[in-house]
Every structure is written in C-alpha cells, then in structure tokens.
Amino acid sequence: MSEDEAAARLHGVQGVSVDAAEANAAQAVAHAAAASVAAAADRLLTLDETPWSFDTLRALAAAKGTEDRK
Amino acid sequence: MSTPHALHALGVVEAAEAVSSGAVSAEALALTALERLELIGPRFNAVVALDAERALEAARAVDLARARGDALGPLAGVPLAHKDLFYRAGRPCAGGSLIRRDFVPDVTASVLERLDAAGALDLGRLHLAEFALSPTGFNAHDGHGRNPWSLDHCSGGSSSGSGAAVAARLVSAALGSDTGGSIRHPAAMCGITGLKPTHGLVPMFGAMPLSPSLDTLGPLARSARDIARLMSVIAGPDPRDASTVSAPVRDYEAALNGDLGGRTIAVPLGYYRDAATPEILALLDESLRVLREAGARIVETRAPDMATLNAMMQLVMGVEAATLHRRWLKERPQDYGAQVRARILPGFSYPATRYAEALMLRAKLAQDWMAHAMAGADMVHIPTLAVPVPTIAETTQGDPADVAAAIGRVTHCTRAINYVGLPALSLPCGFTGSGLPAAFQLVGRPFGEDVLLQAGEAYQRITDHHLRIPPAC
Secondary structure, rough: OOOHHHHHHHHHHHHHOOOOOHHHHHHHHHHHHHHHHHHHHHOOOOOOOOOHHHHHHHHHHHHHHHHHOO | OOOOOOHHOOOHHHHHHHHOOOOOOOHHHHHHHHHHHHOOHHHOOOOEEOOOOHHHHHHHHHHHHHHHHOOOOOOOOOOOEEEEEEEOEEEEEOOOOOOOOOOOOOOOOOOOOOOOOOOEEEEEEEEEOHHHHHOOOOOOOOOEEEEEOEEEEEOOOOOHHHHHHOOOOOEEEEEEEEEOOOOHHHHHHHOOOOEEEEOOOOOOOOOOOOOOOEEEEEEOOOOHHHHHHHHHHHHHOEEEEEEHHHOOOOOOHHOOOOOOOOOEEEEEEEEEHHOOOHHHHHHHHHHHHHHOOOOOEEEEHHHHHHHHHHHHHHHHHHHHHHHHHHHHHHHHHHHOOHHHHHHHHHOOOOOOHHHHHHOOOOOHHHHHHHHHHHHOOEEEEEEEOOOOOOOHHHHOOOHHHHHHHHHHHHHHOHHHHHHOOOOOEEEEEEOOOOOEEEEEEEEEOOOOOHHHHHHHHHHHHHOOOOOOOOOOO
C-alpha cells in the first residue's frame, strides 16, 4: 500500500485526515506491534482458556489475598 | 498554638498528626502551600490553576471540627493538589489539552470524594502531558514540565506537575495516573515515591481516561508511609467503576513494621538490568544491599520475552486511545500536538482480532511474567528508569529517531507492567553524576500493595534519599 493509499484508507475507514507521511509512520508502528501480537496469539491462544481470563485472574488474586490475611 | 518553622516540610502523616494534635492549623498549612504553589510552582511549570478559596474553606472547616472536638479524618488538613485530569464538579479540567480547555465536569472523581471525606485539602490543578500522553512531561500547548533538581531536565510524565510539586515540597502529596509509567516516571525523575496500584484497586470514575484496560490512579508522595496512608483512603470497590468490584480493602499502614525477614525479592536478569547504565546499576545494587540489610532474601531470576509484552501494551493503548480520541481527531486535528497525534494514530491501523488477542492473552502473559521474573518471590526489583534522567532537549530536539529512542528508554522498564496489571512502587535510590535522582521499582503480586509498601518503608528507614530536597526549594 502506498503512503497516499494508507492516508486515504485511514480517512475512509476512520474519518481522520492525515498526510501521507503521518499515515506511513503510523502504519509502520502498527504493523510491527500487530505482527508481534499475532505471533504470540499463534503460539498461545486457545479456545477455552482465554476469554475473560484477566478479570478472573484478578478476582482470584483478590480472593486469595483476603483468605491469606484471615 | 505553636507553629513549626517550616510547614512545607511536613509530609502526609506528619501534617495530619500536626493538625489532629493542634500543633498547627489546617488553614496555616493551606496558606503555606498555596503561597509556595504560587511563588515556586511556576519555576517548574507545575501549576495549572489554584483553587484557593475552596481549599481555604475546607481548611477552616477542619479547624472548626477540631475545635468542636469532632473526630478528624486520617488526612485532616493535609495539603494536596493533583494532576489536572481528576474531575471536580463545577471546576474546569483540561487534561493538559487545548480541546478540553473549557470543559467543566458535572461529577467529582471518586478518589477526590474519598480524599475530601478524609479531610484532605485540594489546592488546585497541576501540569500534565497533553491527554496524559508523554512519559517525559512534554506538552505542546502548556510547555514542558521541568525538574526541580535541574530545570533543563525532564520532570517525567505524564504526571509531571504532581512529581515536581511533591519533590519541591509545594504540597505533601499528589495523585497521578499511570497507563505506561506516568506515576513512576515523575516519581523517579523528581526523587520521590510513587505507587502504581494493581489495575482495578483504585476507582477510575471521574478521571479522564487514556486506555481503560491499562489506566490506574495512585499517589506520589515523599515516603512509602505517606503513600500507605493515602492508599488506605482511596483504594477499594466503587459501584461506579466495575473493574474495582473485587478490590480488597486493607489498612496499608498496619503492614509497616520495618522487618523484611521472610520476604524474598527477585532480581530478574536480562531485559531490565541489561538496559541500565553502569552508574544506575551501582545504585540498584546498593539498594539491594539495603533491602538485604532489612532482612530480605535476594534471588536472581530471568525476565521473560519482553518484546511481546511491550507490543501487547502498545497495541491495547493505541487502540483504546484512538477509540477515545477519534471524534476530536476528525473534527479538531489541529488542536493536537504532533507528538500526541503520532502516538495515537497507529491505533487506527490494528485489526480488531489483534486487539482481542492482546486482551485475551493478558492473564496468561501476566502469569508468565510472574512465573519467570518473580518465580515464587514476594516481589521483583527492577529499575524504574534504566538511564540517567534525560534533558528536555534530548527528548524534543534533533533527529526524530534519536528523540524516539530517548523517549523509548524512559518507558523501557515501566510500560509492560501496566499490561500485566501488577502493582509497582517506585523508590528513590540516590543520584547520578548529573545530580539527578535515580530510582528502582518493586513490582508485586496482584493486590500486593501492602507487601510493596512494607518493603519500601523498611528501605526508607535505612536510607534518606526520599528526604532530600532540591536546592532551589
């Protein structure tokens, strides 16, 4: 995708106007982080283990902490 | 009534005790702090606006309550001021931005309500980075936050005014927010103590959001003991913030016994220490010696794959910030500083599946970080800032790649901690050759703030870095 296409796409999808250089810089940053997240998801994401697990982890930690201090 | 020679020298606990005992009036404390905020605050670009009339009225109410013999709150008469992102009904709250310059909220932040109820005085609004989006204290509209130890150096951000005002003894403590290090950076750079709590311990209601999955609110103060007093007031469930539903309520001061016997502190090799300069490493090692002297057992562990964690944090913050700012970026793009735009714009380019993956993997990666870095210990010891405090010029001028690298070094040790949601206490541990403070952070288990504060307070019983005051203050 050219820089101009990246800016046009951002405007088309999000309604935000940026110049070509800004769009290109943003895409480069996003591409690198997204690739790293995708690679981790390929390795680690499972159907049953992951949904809502952070909230559950936090609740378990809070409950355990309360129990430990009794 | 006798009056201490230097009222501004009183920390949170000292000020509350002085007011409760009648050694000093809340009004005298408020007047002293207001005068210093007005006279000294501008040197560091620390103050946005004072709220003198309301604060003095609150102070007189505390004094009257004492005169009547009423029971006083745990923060009675303590002079505070906060980063300008906490809403108070009827008072402007700009969030460091041009766009919200005239915004007047009709609600008050839960944390401010709790501080009010405890008798604390809210003296006004302090400087912050635009929309809380700079780790150095940069603000294109309001000017850069400046460090009380050296005006040419960064104050740290985004809670820049909070860090500078506490370090310069303008107020006893201040609240900040931390999405990727925004409490810990100014605490470290200004030589004070700062706590980023577990995500979901302190209610976010009425605080301007940046990235709700990562945002936390917490105190910056002179000592771990002062932070314990503040946390006992502001932490705990709030029906207006669902993320706090499971948050436990604790008496954080009760844990402060100075004895770290039986506590284990992990020092992860690799990512964190590899980034530290030799003089920072020497200060870190000295802080470990002190913690060992206080009774802690020190063990070596290894940091896990941090590139993945940093990418997760960057993606979650990018998407959530872009979501919150999209309408304004559409309608008023010219009202954003270039550095802030550059940080938000990538958030529009991530596929929705990547965002969902980053959130769904969060618990697994948090457990993985604890398994590797903590490995059964009670807490982890890492630098807050692995390099000396940068100058403002280093983070704003010159080759954009160099500027980006300098800013990246500031968040190197902090940003992933928000993604894994753990508590982190930043403690000053000395000074580098440039005369600027250095700091380490203790990272704990979820809701393990009491353990961190116990360790921090034990450390500060032996050291005096937290008692140092910038020469010009």
